[in-house]
Amino acid sequence: MAAEDPSVSGVSGRYATALFELARDEQSLDQVKADLDKFEALLNESADLKRLVRSPVFSADTQLKALSAVLDKAGIAGTTAKFLKVLTANRRLFAVSDVLRAYRALVAKFKGEATADVTVAEQLSDKNLDALKTALKSVTGKDVALNVKVDPSIIGGLVVKLGSRMVDSSLRTKLNSIKNAMKEAG
Known part of the structure; x- marks a missing residue:
């Protein structure tokens, strides 16, 4: 599916496709999308969070601890929280905006x-x-x-x-x- 859509390619496309398939199987596409939208809003509002996400200076452990605190405070849990933590552990958190865009494209295509x-x-x-x-x-x-x-x-x-x-x-x-x-x- 990812290869058919030019907006869903590369590293972000692979992660978005994995998240999409998991959310589809769990029948939680809308919940995951809502959680990702909430995370993106937090990202847009906070220069500190943007810095944490984009800067290679922070270790994966530091990013994971800070991200966990942000997710807990925002009430983002379940599949979305696990996914964002996997992105962090794999040192791919910097690509989160592209992953969000690709996930939205996959959900939109799936729903027609x-x-x-x-x-x-x-x-x-x-x-x-x-x-x-x-x-x-x-x-x-x-x-x-x-x-x-x-x-x-x-x-x-x-x-x-x-x-x-x-x-x-x-x-x-x-x-x-x-x-x-x-x-x-x-």
Whole structure:
């Protein structure tokens, strides 16, 4: 499965595939994804945690002790915690962001979902996020998971990347462009 998807390759792809297969067998895909999302949020909020994850200066033991404390405090346990500890023990914790991205791609593919990377100038309301998901679903025919990033430098509007397509314009133009691209590809 990993070889079919270019976003799931290399070391991170192998780890993500192993985690995906384990979570699928345990019927815990959504729980593992939620735990990984929680860990990624912690990583994005803490410069110290980022340093711990990325720096080769820390020994595996030091990383493991610190990671265990973070996971306990965050309430991340089970398969996800064991997996993150294996990454740490194997000195691969630095690749955790790529592993998370690859895991999400595998889950989305398994569920028949598409994933869209959306960049906005300011955080969208739940109502607007739901409207965007609905619009993208009508275009793709699939449920669409959104990875939303706030980037004030784009000033306004949206940048939507869906698969290999990226559209940067008004919402109406974006959706029409995606719809036309899907018709041409089909």
